[in-house]
Amino acid sequence: MQNFTFLNNQLISTLTDEYHTPFYVYSQKEIEKQCQAILAIPAPFGLTARYAIKANPNTAILKIIENTGFHFDASSEYEVIRCLKAGIAADKIQLTSQEMSSEHLELIIKEGVRFNACSLEQLRRYAALAPRNSEISIRINPGLGSGSSRKTNVGGPSSSFGIWYEQVEEVKALAEECGLRITRLHSHVGSGADPAVWERAASLTLAVARQLPEVKTLNLGGGFKVARHAGEVSTSIEAVGQTVADVLKKEAEETGRNYHLELEPGTFLVANAGSLVCSIDDITHTGDDGYTFLKINAGMDMLTRPALYAAHHPCIPVSDSDEQVEYVITGHCCESGDLFSVSADDTLEPRLLPKSNIGDTVIIEGAGAYCASMSLKNYNSFPQVAELILDHEDKAHIIKKRETMEQILVNEVLPSYL
Ligand code: LLP
Numbered sequence: 244m245q246n247f248t249f250l251n252n253q254l255i256s257t258l259t260d261e262y263h264t265p266f267y268v269y270s271q272k273e274i275e276k277q278c279q280a281i282l283a284i285p286a287p288f289g290l291t292a293r294y295a296i297k298a299n300p301n302t303a304i305l306k307i308i309e310n311t312g313f314h315f316d317a318s319s320e321y322e323v324i325r326c327l328k329a330g331i332a333a334d335k336i337q338l339t340s341q342e343m344s345s346e347h348l349e350l351i352i353k354e355g356v357r358f359n360a361c362s363l364e365q366l367r368r369y370a371a372l373a374p375r376n377s378e379i380s381i382r383i384n385p386g387l388g389s390g391s392s393r394k395t396n397v398g399g400p401s402s403s404f405g406i407w408y409e410q411v412e413e414v415k416a417l418a419e420e421c422g423l424r425i426t427r428l429h430s431h432v433g434s435g436a437d438p439a440v441w442e443r444a445a446s447l448t449l450a451v452a453r454q455l456p457e458v459k460t461l462n463l464g465g466g467f468k469v470a471r472h473a474g475e476v477s478t479s480i481e482a483v484g485q486t487v488a489d490v491l492k493k494e495a496e497e498t499g500r501n502y503h504l505e506l507e508p509g510t511f512l513v514a515n516a517g518s519l520v521c522s523i524d525d526i527t528h529t530g531d532d533g534y535t536f537l538k539i540n541a542g543m544d545m546l547t548r549p550a551l552y553a554a555h556h557p558c559i560p561v562s563d564s565d566e567q568v569e570y571v572i573t574g575h576c577c578e579s580g581d582l583f584s585v586s587a588d589d590t591l592e593p594r595l596l597p598k599s600n601i602g603d604t605v606i607i608e609g610a611g612a613y614c615a616s617m618s619l620k621n622y623n624s625f626p627q628v629a630e631l632i633l634d635h636e637d638k639a640h641i642i643k644k645r646e647t648m649e650q651i652l653v654n655e656v657l658p659s660y661l
Contacts, residue, residue: 245559245597248515248608249273249633255561258520258631258639259604265521265541266629267615268639269299271307273516274611278311281511284484286504287492293337295465296322298509298612299517302329303632303642308512309335316465316507320347323356337462339382339429340365341404348372359429359462361405363417370421379418380427380462383408385447387432387440398432398444405430408447411454426457427505431464434510441483445490453498462505463487469514471609472557480511510612517611519546519628523560523603524575534571534593539605542574543581544622546607546614550574553585557608560599569593572605576623583607615643621651 245252249270258268281292293316294308300322305315306329314335317323319342326336337357343365351358352373359380360366369379384405387398398404406414418425430448432440445463452458470477487504495501521541528535537560548554558572571591574581586592599605615630626646631639 245561247559247606248518250518250606252561254633254637255520255604255606259522261639262629262631263645264604265519265539265545266631266645267517267519267610268631268633269304269513269517269611269642270633272633272635274304274307274513275311277512277516278308278313280480281506281508282312284480284504284506285488286484287488287495288501289503291460291503291505293462293505293507294512295507295509296326297616299513299614299616300325301615301630301642303640304513305329305331307632316509317356320344320351323347323351323354327354337380339431343368345372352377357427359427363406363410363413366414366417366423367421370417370423373423375422377423378426379423380429380460381406381414381425382429382431383411383448383451385430385432385444385451387444387447398430408451411451415455424457425455427460427462428452428455428458429462429464429505431462431466431507434466434468442486442490445487449490449494449502452500452502458500459503460505461491461502462507465506465508465510467508467511469510469609469612471514472555475555478511513611514609515611517609517614519607519610519614521605521607523599523601523605526599526601534591535568537570537572537596537599537605538575539572539583540575541605541607541628542576542623542625543578544574544576544619544625545628546574546583546610547617547619548613549583549585550580551617553587553589555585556583556610557606558583558594558596559606559608560596561604561606562597562599564598566598567595568598570596570599575625621646624648624651626651 291314293314295316297318317338319340323338333355339359359382361382382405384407386408432444468478521539523537524540525538543550571593572583584592584594629645630643632642
């Protein structure tokens with residue numbers, strides 16, 4: 244009998260009887276439990292927790308998270324529009340974006356969405372459209388980065404995110420000239436940060452806040468590390484919360500400034516609250532010195548993290564065999580990079596798993612964050628898969644239907660000369 248994070252054998256067989264694999268399934272209970280852990284952080288002068296929408300933007304997930312008391316961190320104007328369409332109040336949304344068109348900036352200002360300028364140019368563009376004396380947040384790059392891979396590290400000199408911390412004087416002069424008031428300060432150094440990094444990132448951000456006398460809110464971003472498989476260590480949310488609370492209290496004693504804390508986790512809330520349920524389509528091998536391949540009916544088109552970051556997700560065949568076999572798990576896309584059992588240096592990494600058969604179900608865990616949301620959308624013309632949520636009674640509800648072939652083709656245009 245295998246252990247799953249939130250599924251069990253009975254539930255899996257009920258789901259696979261009703262829905263064709265592959266599909267994502269999420270647990271409302273797990274998401275709410277994680278939200279409560281964040282909201283319990285003992286911020287001495289108040290806490291606003293924002294959900295980093297990019298982790299999983301499905302409207303049902305946004306609603307569940309909003310109901311716990313969370314606000315939202317959007318990474319593009321399109322995520323803002325998604326939230327507004329879901330009925331989320333504009334003042335609960337803050338936009339922190341790498342790209343900012345003036346067209347959408349107008350909409351954001353009109354709706355009253357909070358804006359976090361990530362560059363001097365964004366500050367200028369905002370000032371050109373916003374009323375004088377508007378309050379604004381700026382994102383700084385505190386000079387320190389952290390992440391489980393280079394691709395998820397967004398701080399330090401090799402990262403383009405935020406205003407470099409040594410440019411504060413320029414920011415102040417520009418804000419003054421444009422008539423903007425910087426009342427909120429933001430930094431996010433990466434995903435997969437270790438607890439020690441938090442103290443350092445908080446201190447560096449506070450050092451910048453000391454130069455900005457109107458700042459009242461300090462947003463330290465997301466990035467709480469979550470263990471997705473045995474051997475990985477999760478950030479202790481209690482330890483990080485206490486560390487940050489202590490840093491803020493000390494700052495208050497030294498400077499008399501009581502900062503309201505904001506945090507914006509994505510991964511922490513949903514990573515282990517989602518699984519991809521798929522099936523073994525084929526089993527092949529490459530001889531005595533080769534490998535045995537479990538070929539599943541899912542792939543990098545719907546769960547890209549292993550191909551992109553060599554990320555490790557547990558792949559658990561639902562099998563009652565006591566015999567253990569070394570398998571390499573491959574996806575259904577036509578390229579050798581579509582591997583689910585991949586090592587950190589991007590090579591095949593066989594896993595010891597119960598002996599399995601064609602047709603058996605496989606549960607890929609740790610698939611709630613940056614999986615459905617980061618799918619490659621129709622590579623090999625595979626449709627985007629269905630997504631389900633399990634309510635408090637573990638009853639499944641569809642929250643996204645499987646895409647049809649017609650939907651895949653809907654925006655293609657055949658010019659009349661062909
Ligand atoms: N705030 C900002 C400004 C961010 O850029 C991010 C993530 C977050 C918050 C949330 O970080 P989290 O708590 O989820 O670590 N696709 C990668 C992660 C890259 C996320 C980029 N920004 C992954 O699959 O792990």
